[in-house]
Amino acid sequence: MSDNPNNWPLWEIFIQSKRGLEHKHVGSLHAADAQMAIENARDVYTRRQEGQSIWVVPAGAISSSQPDDAAMLFDPADDKTYRHPTFYTMPEGAKYI
Amino acid sequence: MTDVQNLEERFQAKIDAEQKIEPKDWMPEKYRKTLIRQISQHAHSEVVGMLPEGNWITRAPNLRRKAILLAKVQDEAGHGLYLYSACETLGVSREQTIDDLLSGKAKYSSIFNYPTLTWADIGAIGWLVDGAAIMNQVMLCRTSYGPYARAMVRICKEESFHQRQGYEIMAVLAKGTPEQKEMAQDALNRWWWPSLMMFGPTDANSPHSAESMKWKIKRQSNDELRQTFIDRTVQQAEVIGLTIPDPKLKWNEATQHYEWGEIDWTEFNNVVAGNGPCNKERLAARNKAHAEGAWVREAALAHAAKKAKKEKVAA
Ligand SMILES: [Fe+2]
Ligand SMILES: [Fe+2]
Numbered sequence: 064m065s066d067n068p069n070n071w072p073l074w075e076i077f078i079q080s081k082r083g084l085e086h087k088h089v090g091s092l093h094a095a096d097a098q099m100a101i102e103n104a105r106d107v108y109t110r111r112q113e114g115q116s117i118w119v120v121p122a123g124a125i126s127s128s129q130p131d132d133a134a135m136l137f138d139p140a141d142d143k144t145y146r147h148p149t150f151y152t153m154p155e156g157a158k159y160i
Numbered sequence: 161m162t163d164v165q166n167l168e169e170r171f172q173a174k175i176d177a178e179q180k181i182e183p184k185d186w187m188p189e190k191y192r193k194t195l196i197r198q199i200s201q202h203a204h205s206e207v208v209g210m211l212p213e214g215n216w217i218t219r220a221p222n223l224r225r226k227a228i229l230l231a232k233v234q235d236e237a238g239h240g241l242y243l244y245s246a247c248e249t250l251g252v253s254r255e256q257t258i259d260d261l262l263s264g265k266a267k268y269s270s271i272f273n274y275p276t277l278t279w280a281d282i283g284a285i286g287w288l289v290d291g292a293a294i295m296n297q298v299m300l301c302r303t304s305y306g307p308y309a310r311a312m313v314r315i316c317k318e319e320s321f322h323q324r325q326g327y328e329i330m331a332v333l334a335k336g337t338p339e340q341k342e343m344a345q346d347a348l349n350r351w352w353w354p355s356l357m358m359f360g361p362t363d364a365n366s367p368h369s370a371e372s373m374k375w376k377i378k379r380q381s382n383d384e385l386r387q388t389f390i391d392r393t394v395q396q397a398e399v400i401g402l403t404i405p406d407p408k409l410k411w412n413e414a415t416q417h418y419e420w421g422e423i424d425w426t427e428f429n430n431v432v433a434g435n436g437p438c439n440k441e442r443l444a445a446r447n448k449a450h451a452e453g454a455w456v457r458e459a460a461l462a463h464a465a466k467k468a469k470k471e472k473v474a475a
Binding site: 067069070071073089090091092093095096099106107108110111127129130131 | 182184185186231234235238241242245246248253254255310311314318457458460461463464467468
């Protein structure tokens with residue numbers, strides 16, 4: 064956020080808590096490079112075995128949708144309840160469906 | 161209706177519906193400013209709070225206590241980072257936030273301007289100071305600003321060991337020799353009132369509280385939190401045979417709360433104004449650490465740049 068080139072850049076941190084699970088965003092930190100960001104993330108976000116894998120992403124590299132556009136952006140899914148299994152009426156007595 | 165009015169109404173409707181506000185959402189400028197002030201003060205408190213405890217790491221009575229205290233102080237550094245990181249999402253640079261602490265412009269919790277004179281003070285801090293902080297932090301897990309609430313959830317998970325290790329220190333001392341018990345009682349005597357001050361001015365004297373409640377930045381008033389803390393802590397003191405230094409303390413059967421004496425608000429205001437026993441020492445320590453770390457920050461950047469260049473050549 065600061066343009067001062069003498070400051071360490073900001074990294075967004077993602078932690079995978081267990082094998083097989085997704086990496087989840089946990090916060091951010093400043094570090095000189097990716098390696099240091101990983102090591103600092105280890106110290107800050109996994110002091111109690113909260114993780115077994117870490118992703119670090121330069122904060123500036125993330126693009127995001129705008130909250131004001133949310134209604135329009137997600138509108139296509141609003142009227143498609145037939146995408147959910149509960150939409151369908153099953154004949155009485157049918158099993159395993 | 162003007163556009164801003166409209167936006168403000170939609171903002172308040174979101175808050176009323178218990179929806180979190182996220183960094184890119186529109187928010188009133190005053191909401192943003194209040195949060196920046198509160199979150200940065202909170203972050204500074206975590207960081208400055210390491211100093212009184214750090215004072216005893218090398219003198220902890222045994223290896224177990226030393227490892228615990230080190231872990232606790234390290235946690236506080238982490239808490240500072242989570243909060244600085246939340247603060248940065250509001251559009252203020254980390255550099256600016258830190259500079260405001262170092263120049264003395266920003267405030268931090270006054271409790272850390274008291275000295276840690278004996279080992280029992282480490283017990284009293286964990287039990288009372290972390291205990292009081294937890295009351296506030298549990299409430300803030302439900303604060304309306306998403307990144308702040310998420311930082312608080314993380315912090316609260318880590319805090320409960322802080323309070324327990326402090327209470328354990330006090331319990332052990334209280335069961336020890338008469339001198340040890342006396343030391344524990346003395347620490348309680350000195351830390352009790354400043355801990356009650358941590359909840360801030362009385363509701364009648366906190367002019368900004370109403371707005372913070374409306375915006376659900378705060379969810380409970382200073383006086384409510386203070387009362388709950390007293391009710392819980394008095395019982396804990398009884399269990400370990402220590403006496404709360406308040407002659408007016410009395411259980412009220414009708415209200416099911418303790419009645420208690422008067423906080424010395426002159427002392428409170430004095431410490432806030434910078435005249436506490438350790439204000440100058442704390443700021444000097446932070447400035448020294450920051451200045452002495454400057455070459456490390458520069459060297460790390462230079463190293464990163466060199467490495468990036470090498471990798472480019474190799475590719
Ligand atoms: Fe903390
Ligand atoms: Fe703590």
